[in-house]
Amino acid sequence: MKVTVLMENSAPEGLIAEHGLSFYMEYRGGRYLLDAGECGAVLYNADKLGVDLSKVERAALSHGHYDHADGFNAFFAVNHTASVCARPRIVEPEIWEEEYIGVNPGMLFRYKDRFDLAEGPRELAPGLHLIPDRVKHEQSLVAETSQGLVVFNSCCHAGVVKILSQLKEQFPQKPIRAVLGGFHLMGKDGPSTLGPAPEKVHAIGAALRDELDVREVYTGHCTGTPAYAILKEELGDRLHPLTTGAVYEFED
Numbered sequence: 001m002k003v004t005v006l007m008e009n010s011a012p013e014g015l016i017a018e019h020g021l022s023f024y025m026e027y028r029g030g031r032y033l034l035d036a037g038e039c040g041a042v043l044y045n046a047d048k049l050g051v052d053l054s055k056v057e058r059a060a061l062s063h064g065h066y067d068h069a070d071g072f073n074a075f076f077a078v079n080h081t082a083s084v085c086a087r088p089r090i091v092e093p094e095i096w097e098e099e100y101i102g103v104n105p106g107m108l109f110r111y112k113d114r115f116d117l118a119e120g121p122r123e124l125a126p127g128l129h130l131i132p133d134r135v136k137h138e139q140s141l142v143a144e145t146s147q148g149l150v151v152f153n154s155c156c157h158a159g160v161v162k163i164l165s166q167l168k169e170q171f172p173q174k175p176i177r178a179v180l181g182g183f184h185l186m187g188k189d190g191p192s193t194l195g196p197a198p199e200k201v202h203a204i205g206a207a208l209r210d211e212l213d214v215r216e217v218y219t220g221h222c223t224g225t226p227a228y229a230i231l232k233e234e235l236g237d238r239l240h241p242l243t244t245g246a247v248y249e250f251e252d
Helices: 041-048 072-078 105-110 160-170 198-211 225-238
Strands: 002-007 022-027 030-034 058-060 083-086 115-117 122-125 128-132 139-145 148-152 176-181 190-194 216-219 239-241 247-249
Touching (some): 058 122, 128 160, 139 160, 148 160, 160 198, 190 225, 198 225, 216 225, 225 239
Parallel strands (some): 030 058, 058 083, 083 115, 148 176, 176 216
Antiparallel strands (some): 022 030
16 A cells, blocks of 8 residues: 655645645555645645546545645546545534634535545445544545554544544454544644643553554644654654655555
8 A cells, every 4th residue: 555645734845735635545456535635736746746646546535624625626627537435514514713614615516426425434445444433524544454454534533542442443353553644633823833731642642552552653734743742752753744745655
C-alpha cells in the first residue's frame, strides 16, 4: 500500500499547502482518494507528485467539512467516473462559532450523482473499509495489510483513542499498524495553539502507545504544533509529521 499526501497544512517548496487534507492511495492494484482539500490546489500538487487523479477508481469523504470536501469540485473536472462515498448527513449545514464550515451546497447539488451516501459500514474495495463513528457525518477508512490495520481518520472529532478502540473491537484479530490524520487538538486560534489541557494530550499519547500499541502515528492538520510536541514526548520515534508531498508505504 502506497499513500501520498496530496494536501496538508504544510508543504515543501514547490508544492501548495492549505488548511485541508487529502490522501491518494494505491492499494492492491486499485487507486483511491480520501478527501480533496478545500480547493483546486490538490490538482496542482497531484500533477507535481506524478499522481493522475483521472485514474482514481473510487473516493471517500471523511466528514462534511469544507476543508476536506470542497476540493472535490476540482476533482470532478478531471475524473468523470469515480463516486465519492460519504455518510448521508454531510448534506446538513455545519456551523462552528457562527461560521459555516460545511460542504459547499452548490457542489453537492451540481454533482449529486457523484456522491454515494450510505451509513455503512461498507467496503470501498475488498480489504478497504469505511467505518462510521460517533460523529454524525464522520467515518474512518481502514485498510487491511499483512502487518495489521492502517487507519485514516482525517480529524478524529470523536477522539482518536475512542475511534481506534472501536476499531479494535470490530477487528479483534488485527493490530493497528498505523494511524494517519488530524487529531483535532489545536485551539480556537489555530495550529499554533493548544485546545485541551496538556495532561489530556499526554494521556492520548500514552493510550496510543500502551493501551492500543499503535506502531506508527502520522499526524498534522488540526492536531496543532503544541499538541504534536506533547505527543512526541509520549510516542518518540513512533510519531511522524504529516506534510504535503509525503509518501508512506505499508505492505499489503
